[in-house]
Amino acid sequence: MREKAQKYRESQKSTLVDGTTPQYKCNECRDEDGYFVKRPVKQTVKGELVEVMMDHWHICDCVAKRKNQEQTDALFQSSKITWAFQKRTFDSFDLSYLADPVRAAYRKARTYHSRFADIRTTPNNGICLLGKPGSGKTHLLTAISNALLSEGVEVLYAPFVQCIEEMKNDMHKEEINKARIEKMQKVEVLFIDDLFKPPNTPSAYEIRKMYEVINYRYMEQMPIMISSERKISELVDIDEALGSRINEMCRDFRVELDGGRELNYRMREGA
Incomplete structure (x- = not known):
């Protein structure tokens, strides 16, 4: 009888007055x-x-889990990574029909993520994927970003062309641009996408603003991720101080994708 009564009480707790669960x-x-x-x-x-x-x-354990999820959601929101780009992961990177340089970039990106906790405070804590457009550079660096964000690391996605246009449009709003630069300087991990995108020659203003950001992170040994269609020699030609800093920060995780259309990730079969 006692066991039946206990089961009855439990059933009542899990049933609403309308009979639904x-x-x-x-x-x-x-x-x-x-x-x-x-x-x-x-x-x-x-x-x-x-x-x-x-x-x-x-x-309940769900309280801590919910708090962690809320913090992760807030990190993703502040990262400026779009919902579509949040789906870009290492697992969604299609390695079918890809040339060896792209596979090398994939391996380098995965290694960077796996070693991030150990290298994040060292002088060589950056990664740059340079060269052929369409070779998956943005996808791979976004995959790193998404993985780090999921682990509670703050990341800011800064597409170069858009950032520069916004700063130029707000040249007369000094405080707004100052805040933009400071955010890029001080965020835990900065991802600059398509740095000095061709074919335009970077202006003195563009070089100066990028130097402000990159030099700060260089001096403070803060992680940076860079994609660019320009190789390291071209970046050095644009500005030797800036290019050589990028080279030093990314020395252990620098990949230059050199080749033809076979490197174009977006041209793969089934894309």
């Missing part, structure tokens, strides 16, 4: 953020110290 985000605490459990405690009873069972409120 409620749906909970967390079945453990039923969305109450916690639940009571019996816990032994010491109490003095008639002058004697005895152990009794007392109800204790236990905070």
Whole structure:
């Protein structure tokens, strides 16, 4: 009888008055953020110290998980990575029909991510993928970004052309541009996409603004990720101080993709 009564009480807890079964985000605490459990405690009873069972409120594990998810969602939102780009992962990078240089870039990107915790405070904590357009450079660096964001690391996606246009449009708004530069300088990980994109020759203004950002991160040993159609020699030709800093920061994780259309990731079969 006692067992039947217990089962009846449990069934009543999980059934609504209309006879339907409620749906909970967390079945453990039923969305109450916690639940009571019996816990032994010491109490003095008639002058004697005895152990009794007392109800204790236990905070459910879902509270910490929800908090972590909210923090991760906030990081993704502030990263400026679009919803479509958030789907770009290492697993979604199609290695079929790709040339060896692209596969080498893939391996380098995966190695960078796996070693990030160990190298993030070292002088060589950057990665740059340079060369052939369409070879998957942005996809691979976005995959690193998404993986780091999921692990609680702050990343800012800064597409070069868009960033420069915004700064030029707001040249008369000094405080706004100052805030933009400071964000790029101080974010945990900065991802500059399509740096000095051809065919235009970078202006003195563009070089100066990128130098402000890159030199700061170089001096503070802060991680940077760069994609560019220009090779390291071209970046050095544009500005030797800037190019040589990129080379030093990314020395262990620099890939130059040199070749023809066979390197174009977007031209692969089935794309």
